[in-house]
Every structure is written in C-alpha cells, then in structure tokens.
Amino acid sequence: MATTVVGAREIQPARFWASTNGKKAVMAVTGFILLLFVIGHVLGNLQVFEGPAQLNAYGRYLRAVPEILWAVRIVLIVSVVLHIWASIALATRKMQARPVGYANRENVSSSYASRTMYWSGPIILAFVIYHLLHLTAGVVHPGGQFIEGDVYHNVVAGFSVWWVSAWYIFSMILVGFHLRHGIWSMFQSIGFNHPRHTPILKKAALVLALAISLGYISIPVAVMTGLIK
Amino acid sequence: MRVTLKIWRQTNRADKGRFVKYQVGDVNPDMSILECLDVLNEQLIERDEEPVAFEHDCREGICGSCGFMINGVAHGPLPATTVCQLTMRHFKDGAELLLEPWRARAFPIIKDLTVDRRSFDRIIAAGGYISVSTGSAPDGNAIPVPKEAADRAMDAAACIGCGACVAACPNASPALFTGAKIAHLGTLPQGAPERDRRAIHMVAQMTAEGFGGCTNIGECTGVCPKEIPLEVIARMNHDFIWGSWRERDNVVTTMRPFTEWSTGSKFQINEQETD
Numbered sequence: 001m002a003t004t005v006v007g008a009r010e011i012q013p014a015r016f017w018a019s020t021n022g023k024k025a026v027m028a029v030t031g032f033i034l035l036l037f038v039i040g041h042v043l044g045n046l047q048v049f050e051g052p053a054q055l056n057a058y059g060r061y062l063r064a065v066p067e068i069l070w071a072v073r074i075v076l077i078v079s080v081v082l083h084i085w086a087s088i089a090l091a092t093r094k095m096q097a098r099p100v101g102y103a104n105r106e107n108v109s110s111s112y113a114s115r116t117m118y119w120s121g122p123i124i125l126a127f128v129i130y131h132l133l134h135l136t137a138g139v140v141h142p143g144g145q146f147i148e149g150d151v152y153h154n155v156v157a158g159f160s161v162w163w164v165s166a167w168y169i170f171s172m173i174l175v176g177f178h179l180r181h182g183i184w185s186m187f188q189s190i191g192f193n194h195p196r197h198t199p200i201l202k203k204a205a206l207v208l209a210l211a212i213s214l215g216y217i218s219i220p221v222a223v224m225t226g227l228i229k
Numbered sequence: 230m231r232v233t234l235k236i237w238r239q240t241n242r243a244d245k246g247r248f249v250k251y252q253v254g255d256v257n258p259d260m261s262i263l264e265c266l267d268v269l270n271e272q273l274i275e276r277d278e279e280p281v282a283f284e285h286d287c288r289e290g291i292c293g294s295c296g297f298m299i300n301g302v303a304h305g306p307l308p309a310t311t312v313c314q315l316t317m318r319h320f321k322d323g324a325e326l327l328l329e330p331w332r333a334r335a336f337p338i339i340k341d342l343t344v345d346r347r348s349f350d351r352i353i354a355a356g357g358y359i360s361v362s363t364g365s366a367p368d369g370n371a372i373p374v375p376k377e378a379a380d381r382a383m384d385a386a387a388c389i390g391c392g393a394c395v396a397a398c399p400n401a402s403p404a405l406f407t408g409a410k411i412a413h414l415g416t417l418p419q420g421a422p423e424r425d426r427r428a429i430h431m432v433a434q435m436t437a438e439g440f441g442g443c444t445n446i447g448e449c450t451g452v453c454p455k456e457i458p459l460e461v462i463a464r465m466n467h468d469f470i471w472g473s474w475r476e477r478d479n480v481v482t483t484m485r486p487f488t489e490w491s492t493g494s495k496f497q498i499n500e501q502e503t504d
C-alpha cells in the first residue's frame with residue numbers, strides 16, 4: 001500500500017463558462033459582433049463627408065424601423081455585457097494568480113496592445129457611455145444645442161469643442177490598439193491558429209485596426225480643421 | 230570572469246524572503262549558471278552559511294527540473310535554452326544578475342529558487358495520457374501515423390514541463406504547457422479516442438489550480454526553452470470547445486489542489502484510494 005497524500009477528488013458537471021478558455025471563447029464571439037458593429041458604424045459615419053443631406057438621411061434610415069433598431073441594440077448590449085463580464089472574471093483571476101509579484105520581469109515576445117487590453121477596454125467603455133450621452137441621447141452636449149434628427153449639426157457642433165475632439169481621438173486610438181490585438185486573438189480563442197495563416201491574420205488585424213481607427217479620427221479632425229462645417 | 234548574483238533567499242513559505250547579493254569570482258565562462266551556483270554554494274558551505282536551493286537534474290536541457298528568472302526573463306536571455314544549458318560566456322564580465330524564482334499562486338515557493346510544481350502533475354494526471362491495454366508490446370507500425378501528424382506531435386511533445394511559460398505570463402497561465410500536451414496526444418491516432426475528454430479534464434484541473442487565464446499575450450512562447458508555438462493553445466481551445474459540446478452530459482473529475490507535503494499534511498490518507 002502506498003502512503004501518498006491524496007487530494008480530495010471533486011466531481012462536477014462539465015462546465016464551459018467556469019473555465020477561462022470558455023470565457024475567452026465567449027469574448028471572441030462577442031468581440032466579433034462588436035467588430036462588425038464598429039466597421040458598420042465607421043462606414044456610416046464617413047458619410048459626413050457627403051454633406052448634411054446624406055448623413056441625416058442615413059440617420060433617419062437607421063431609425064426607420066424601431067423593431068430592427070432595437071433588435072440590433074439588444075444584440076449589441078448583450079455582447080457588451082458578456083464581453084465585460086468575461087474580462088472582469090479573467091482580470092480577477094489574473095490578480096489572484098500571482099500574489100507575490102516579480103522584482104523585475106521583462107517582456108520578450110508580446111505586443112504592447114496585447115498587454116494593455118485591460119486598460120484600453122475600460123477606457124473605451126467610458127468613452128462609449130460618454131458618446132451615447134453626447135450624440136445619441138444628446139444629454140451632454142457641450143458646444144451648442146442638440147437637435148434631435150439633425151445628425152450633421154450635432155456632429156459639427158460637438159467636435160467644435162476642442163476637448164471633445166481630443167477625447168474622441170484619444171479613445172479611437174485605444175480602439176485601434178484594442179482591435180489590433182483583438183482581431184487576431186479571437187481566432188486563437190476559438191481554436192484557429194496556423195503557422196502560415198496566423199502571421200497573415202496578424203498583419204490583416206493591424207491594417208484593419210488602423211483603417212477603422214483612422215476612419216473615425218478623420219471626422220473630428222475634419223471638423224477642427226474646418227473641412228466640414 | 231566575475232559576476233554579482235542577487236539571489237532571492239527564502240527559508241520556507243512562512244519566511245518573507247529577500248534578495249541577497251553575492252560576489253562570485255573565478256567564474257569559468259564555459260560553465261553554466263547552475264555550475265556557477267554550485268561554486269557559490271561551495272563557498273557558502275565553507276563559510277558555514279546556508280547554500281542556495283535550486284532545482285536541477287539532467288543538466289542537459291531535457292528534464293525540466295531547472296528554471297528561474299534571470300534579470301526578469303525566465304531561463305535567462307538566451308532563447309530556447311534552459312538555465313542548466315546557459316553558459317556564463319553569454320554575460321559580461323562583472324555583470325549583475327538578478328535571480329528570482331517562478332512566481333505564481335499555483336507554484337508556491339519551497340525554498341529560495343525552488344517552487345512546488347505539483348499543479349503541473351495534476352494537470353497531466355487529469356488527462357495527459359492515453360489509455361492502453363497492458364500486455365505484450367503492440368507491433369510498432371500497427372497504427373499508421375501520417376508524417377506531418379508525427380512531426381507536429383513531436384514538436385508539441387518537446388515540452389519538458391519546466392513552468393517557464395507560467396512564470397513569464399502576465400496572467401500566470403499554464404496554457405502553453407497544457408496546450409502542448411493536448412496537441413501532442415490529440416494529433417496522434419492513439420490519442421484520438423480520448424481527445425474530447427482529455428481537453429475538458431485538463432482544462433477543468435487547470436481552472437481548479439488557481440492559475441490565471443490565457444489572454445493570448447504570447448510571452449510564454451518567447452521564453453519556452455523548447456519553443457512550443459502558440460498554435461498549441463489554439464489547439465487546446467479547439468478541443469475544449471468541441472469537447473465541452475460533445476461531452477456536455479458527462480461529469481469531470483478534478484483533484485483538489487494541495488500544497489502541503491505528506492508530513493504534517495492536513496489531508497487524510499485514504500487507504501482505499503491509494504492501495
């Protein structure tokens with residue numbers, strides 16, 4: 001008879017969400033939904049360069065059928081909630097996983113964007129809340145009157161205030177960082193990684209993140225420089 | 230050459246621990262850093278001081294016993310090299326090196342640079358094996374294995390279980406280690422029948438151990454002495470996701486993590502379970 005120490009065995013049903021891997025898979029899927037939204041949103045926004053008529057018509061078009069609008073909003077809200085919930089759980093585990101920290105630890109092979117996801121995420125959340133109050137609800141609208149339905153006017157008036165523009169530009173840079181890691185990372189989390197395709201994917205993630213980020217930034221810059229007024 | 234070693238000294242888990250500076254003269258550039266520690270320890274013993282505890286066994290980079298942080302990098306600055314294979318000529322004469330143990334909740338410290346890595350053993354015990362019938366050895370070529378599968382399995386099998394991936398990970402996640410075993414066995418036909426089961430059990434044990442979760446940062450692969458690629462983590466995620474679906478009605482068994490030793494353990498010895 002062996003006299004080894006035996007840790008008690010625990011029998012539980014197979015649980016997907018309990019594991020960090022399951023949470024990352026959820027983050028990948030919800031992140032993908034949010035990525036689609038972010039792409040659609042920037043393409044829609046760029047119509048500001050085609051003048052007030054076009055942008056306001058687009059605004060009306062989005063709100064034409066309230067049921068569709070709300071269906072999309074609910075999907076987005078659920079995605080955001082799950083994405084944040086999973087990330088809080090992962091962050092909590094991270095904090096508990098190394099109670100005694102290193103005197104010195106160097107990074108050798110990771111990207112800045114990947115290491116700062118826990119920073120870029122919450123700041124983007126703060127931005128989204130501000131943005132909804134600013135241009136969707138119109139409650140916080142420095143720089144003039146918020147006119148329901150006159151999207152073009154609201155955008156131009158809003159971005160004429162320098163710190164509003166600065167805050168938008170800063171947040172969009174962080175969105176770029178978040179996407180630069182997130183776009184390839186979601187494939188990794190759902191189990192796709194290939195020695196030949198993943199390097200291409202990482203480059204594509206960088207290009208897409210840059211394009212989205214610059215697309216958004218172009219609008220406050222255009223307002224500030226007087227290109228659109 | 231001569232070096233200054235700033236080493237983490239901690240008598241036991243109750244001790245708080247501190248860095249202590251040692252000057253080591255007479256260092257042969259061709260000796261490994263472990264041999265450098267041997268030299269230091271001889272001097273310490275002569276001076277009637279407690280030698281530095283560090284783990285080692287093969288000293289040829291294949292057993293996975295050794296490992297600590299050198300100047301903030303697991304296994305030191307040379308890629309694809311364990312500390313036992315890291316020779317002193319890679320450092321400048323007069324260099325100051327900071328030696329620190331792996332730090333993770335699931336790797337509780339034993340003494341100085343030695344940590345308890347039994348959490349890895351429990352992850353392997355949870356599913357890092359294939360079930361075979363005992364008896365006479367089967368014919369070597371009875372199961373055909375495609376060359377590419379054999380190569381990929383072999384690359385993943387190179388993991389020596391040193392724990393550097395956990396040590397370097399900002400999340401303290403063992404995903405590279407667990408993924409390596411899942412990819413190694415799951416790629417081969419012998420491992421296929423238990424593929425789903427293996428993934429969900431090893432992941433469940435990993436969760437039970439109090440490691441952090443992988444967020445695809447990729448520090449692990451940069452310090453891994455066997456250069457295990459991040460691909461194996463994706464492989465684990467793939468097997469885990471599909472396994473969770475296909476095994477959704479089954480149970481998983483995990484072992485409660487224990488960090489005590491058999492003397493003075495608070496766990497009861499259950500004779501039925503151990504005989």
Ligand code: SF4
Pocket residue numbers: 387388389390391392393394395405406409449452453454455456457
């Ligand atoms: S994956 Fe690499 S770093 Fe991690 S335990 Fe295995 S050999 Fe060590």
Ligand code: FES
Pocket residue numbers: 284285286287288289290291292293294295296311312313314389
């Ligand atoms: S002592 Fe065996 S790998 Fe270093």
